[in-house]
Amino acid sequence: MSLTWNDLTVSFEHLDRAELIEDWQWLVGSALPILITSVGDAFLQSETGEIFWLITGSAELEKVADSYEEFQGKLRDNELIHEWFLVPIVAQLKEQVVVLEQGKLYGFKQLPVFGGKYEPENFELTDIEVHFAMSGQMNLKIKDLPDGTQVNFSITE
Template identity: 30%
Template sequence: MLEVSAASIAEIAGSEKEFHQRCVDDAEGWLLRPLVDRCRSAGIVLGPTQCYAFTTLPLFGGEYKVDNIWICAWKEWLSFTATIYSQTKDLPDGSPVAIKFVD
């Protein structure tokens, strides 16, 4: 499972069938269904090419709460978080990180 907001990757199933069933059950809460429900209740409703994004990534201490959520085009969000992941994946936990935005 690639969790782009937390910059983590892990094997979570031994087969495609097991993965599908674990997603249906979602016992571990991977799909963040309660957070999505709270976003919808707060009026944060996605369009067909959008996803929920974090103002502060969980990787950097951001919380899984509605007030840390905004709507982003999913292609932009995946591109941004992939860049963050590629630049931080080998850092030890607790490493200081500085983000520099460039046009």
């Protein structure tokens, strides 16, 4: 099955970039999203121009390029594209006819940091803003806990 850039990324022009990752400021500082993957990760650009990959499932921030131009070059590397955009999972979701809708992405049913798997069955259509708010808040709450700590969450409004 062939995938397009529209299968691997989501449009977020309708959203305020700073507000979108407000719940991730504890990890990303003032960096702002320049690209959002259809599986809920983001590529952010810092004030110095460096590009970082925010992996929302495990609350990791990885520098991937010193400049936007270098990042653009790396987007031509098929191996990196497969890693960054979870191409096999997106292909399986597309085969299962889980179709992206405007304002949505493939969000985790259970974050990997809580034992969720990187497999199609653990993804569902999720509002972009909800995904970044919930994943940022949950990861912040557990960031200082030792691995293996039992965690219970309750959702309040």
